[in-house]
Amino acid sequence: MNKDVIRQHAAAGVTRAxxxxxxxxxxxxxxxxxxxxxxALGECPSCGRIGLPERVHEHDC
Ligand SMILES: [Zn+2]
Structure with missing residues (x-):
């Protein structure tokens, strides 16, 4: 598990804990x-949802 994977899991944990x-x-x-x-997290400019930058970028508002 490399550092980027750890970061993604930790960021997901922050948003879901x-x-x-x-x-x-x-x-x-x-x-x-x-x-x-x-x-470490991104915010959707439309709805303000917080999450992983790549996840927020792709989600449907
Ligand atoms: Zn949104």
């Missing part, structure tokens, strides 16, 4: 990878 403590763990992983939570 229901429990705040669980989300903090995923955010910590992103921090260790040198990526802060806001910059």
């Amino acid at each position: 229901v429990h705040p403590d669980a989300r903090r763990h995923f955010e910590a992983i992103l921090e260790q990878l040198g990526e802060s939570y806001p910059t």
